[in-house]
Amino acid sequence: MHRLLKRQLRRYFPDGLPESEELAAFVNSVNDSYNNFSCDEAILGHSLDISSQELNERNDTLNSLLDALPDTCIWVDEFEVIRDIRLGQQLDGLFSAADKFKCIDDIALLKGQHSFRSYLLSCRKNNRPERHECQLTLGNEQIFIETRFSPLKNMQVLVVFRDITMRKVVERLKNAALEESQRSGKQLQELINGAPIGIMLIDNTFNVIMVNSYASAHLGMATNELLGQRCDAFIEPAFRKQYLSAIGQCFSCNDSACESRFDVSMCSPRNAPFAAELACSTFNHGGRLVLTQAFTDISARKQMEKELRRLAQTDPLTGVANRRFFITRGQAAFDSSKQSGHSLSLLAMDLDHFKSINDSYGHAIGDEVLKCFCRTLETVVGKDALIGRFGGEEFTLLLPDIDKTGAESIAAKVLDGVTQQRIETAKGNLGFTTSIGIASLNEADSHLESLLNLADARLYRAKHGGRNCYCSGD
Template sequence: MSYRSVVLIASLLVAAIFAAVGALSLKQLDDQLDLQFEQEAVRLESVYRAALGELEQQAISLAFGLASDAELRRLTAQGTQARQAGDLQVAEAAHTQLLRKMQSQWIELYRHNDLRQLQVLTTPDLRSLLRMHAPDDQGDSLMELRPLLRAVQADRIPRSGFEIGRAYAGVRGAVPVTHPDAEGNPLHVGTLEVGIGMSDLIDRLSHRLDIGIAVLLRAEAVTDAMWESYRPNSAPSKRNQCCYLLTATGPQAAEWLEAGELKPTAGKQATPLLEWKGRTYHLIRFGFHDYLGSLDSNRPPIGSVVIWKDVTHLLLAHENERWELIRTALSGLAFVLALVLILSKLSRREWRRQLETQTEALQKLSRHNKLLLETAGDGIYGVDRNGHATFINRSALQMLGYRADEVVGHDQHQLFHHSHRDGSPYPNALCPVQQTLADGKRRVCEDWFIRDTGEHFPVSMTVAPINEHDHREGAVVVFRDITDYRRRQDELIRLATTDPLTGAGNRRHFLSALESELARLRRNGHPASLLMADLDHFKNVNDRYGHAAGDAVLKHFVAIARNTLRQTDLIGRLGGEEFAMLLPGDDIKGATETAERLRGALENSAAEFGTLRISVTVSIGITELQHTDENTDAPLQRADEALYAAKTGGRNRVSTPLPRLDDKAAATPGQR
């Protein structure tokens, strides 16, 4: 074979090798970009769903706070009873009073909590008694339209979720409204529902993650449920528009709908790239379920969430890298063909250079992904199909207290998820991560993790499966510590039941406890007593030392009372210097002994205010709860009369009610 033929064959062989290597490198580069887009889509969807879960919990908390108001419960009971009796005039009066009462709270919650809906419905047909967001629309039944409300009406269990109603579409929280019946037992009289807009939620995510977000609703779902005057403004007026635009963080979503770029979808779809006005956007779109869809994954989504990110610069850099790779390959081929005599050496050097370039690109992508993982505020870790951790980020390690080498390669359930909060074993089969590995379903829930110290802490977690080529390879878990969130809930309850100055129970809380104790007395006959206490000459303390000193005296009295009373006893501040104490299980004799101890303890202990020591005394009236007490007014009046007797008898003393005239008349002659 001639030298020319050898050179030609060698050149063709080299050219074929370079072409194959170049094509493989370009494909690998494109695959890396596709993988980056896919991982970003999973991350953003997980973050969105976790934030939506927090919003649903917030809706239930707000509904609980509003439904605990005694006046609201009374008016709801009045409206329900009037409607059941067919008395529309009384029902309208209840609506008017309820509207007047809730007006200021509605305005405040609308401003600071993005509350967009507040309504009260009567039982048993879920007929609207009050819509704060549409006060003129009332009297219609939501029984057929609103599954979430039907569920709360049926079992009285609070619920939250997204639903489209007649006047509002958004995240809702619904709780039962109860009011005591004649025997003091809680009676279900209605349902209270709040709705929180999604605009603030997506705005926060948009600013934090530098993305755009839009929520779309299927046209038929909106038109079937919502009154026309309340539907979103962006109606699908053209044939190429797929749905209503509920809310968005930028104008792009409305423009894409108008142009027909967003097609109807029944669920999750591929994450495409969209060219628009000289920019390229990465679109992530997934199904958006309402309350029923959250219970049944087979139901079609009620709409979809669209997340987009401008990737113009990323794609430009990628394209430049492709052309750089092509130019490099061509230069190498030309160089090799020109210097065929040193083909082997130069080919090996060029291959090494290309390999280093690709390795650097892979390392760069790996560093980028690691940076995203390590800077995330939420804890993130992955597991393989056997439940063993494959990676974990810094936030997760800080929350759990472990080192990475103590987690990676170990069974995550056995390491920090092995027992319930009470110490009982947590079966592996009930672990949400193991369940997702078994059935491939995504889960959002609240649970408890265990730190390396053995301390349990509450978490909100999202578990998503990792599938490759229709095979489940593992799962990724995103979680956050919700200790502060639960502490804020407990603090809200404390603020709603406590006098802010003294720390004693407030008037509403005390009267509610007294009402419950009367109900228990009627059921089981156990004794209970009521003490009414008033500080003697308290006005003189304020006049002589000032109101700040008076406050110190009130707090001192509550501290003395708490040291004297049992843990089961309750002290409440009814107003000013007047306090009441409820003593379950004590008859009049035991209550008198307790009152005398309290009176003596206060008499012998001065309140300290700066350098001053202020001595005060207390007068106490006592009464025992009776089976004939129809409500709290009767025992309060008897205790108040006894207190008056203690005051008029010289103060600093304990007194019981004087016998009434009718009581004496009913006594036998030997008893008078």
């Protein structure tokens, strides 16, 4: 009998329990509750330990990615204090490590920059990203900065500073070309060849009439091969409709200046496709409207953004979906199945005696068991199925277009596949099992949570039924 229950019984029945079947049943029920509470408390404590370790590992990874960014960024809290500074290579000298934990009003660079504070407040108020440009004095030089404000939790804001001085220089050069409309084609060619970005001039029939050296080298084609080509020939098919619409709108502005900026995937017959940021604008050259198309290769940035999204959506140990991403995707699949009338099932799974595995073999072996379990699930249901880790040894599997009978068949395959797995340890080969609860769409209301709760309840029935089995009914 649980020690806390014994203490309470001695307090109220010092001479021993009276003879009563009802009282005995009540005492047994309370004793079971105490024991379950102790077990749940131990499981919760272990889960918190694992969650803390995973959080630290994820923070380390995110910090490494932020340190690799070429741009400078600062983290401003709700009191306008800089909590963190990441110094990028492109803006060396904009801030220093000594500026950390200072109020933005105490930073010499930002003093008198009232627009900066107003952008900061606007970002907080509207809770949406903002992008602005400003001119600052760094040393004896005037530089142009693009500032991107991104709202975070608790009224904090991440501000990223990007040096766009070169872009402004190019724009000034283009304006100079506008004012000197009599400048010869040779002079214009020399002008754009000096730009550190790709530039293509396009006429109103969408043909390339001039390119700079950077564009020629990046597309892997000689200048004479590029001239006369349709401009959309260098845009991946998936982006051509958006691209042609954008430049068509620029030309429709006629004599008035028109600008457009967007991301596409560029290509050429000789070089592999690459992600590019396009900036298009029109000007009058030699009495005709011409479009300037400037591009920069942003493949590295896109790859970093993809990696950040992956980290935000997956469990770092097993590579399956984390709880937040699983619920987001799962609710969408749930709503779609409800609307279309298609089947959908969900499996809640928990590794049996996982605490004993960690205690006996260590957490490193426990991690190998978790990864082995996920690979087994992928083998049974395929990598396209949505597998989620909800914490510790708890996993969930979403099965669109699968009814309860099909889900039971998959659960049986999972049980069989798991029992065949072995992990090599210093103490010999280690086997493990799992328990499964099954719930189907027709048993739930309008929310994924009801399906999760039902599957979870049946999981615990499977646990109490002897483990290494599944439960699909009450």
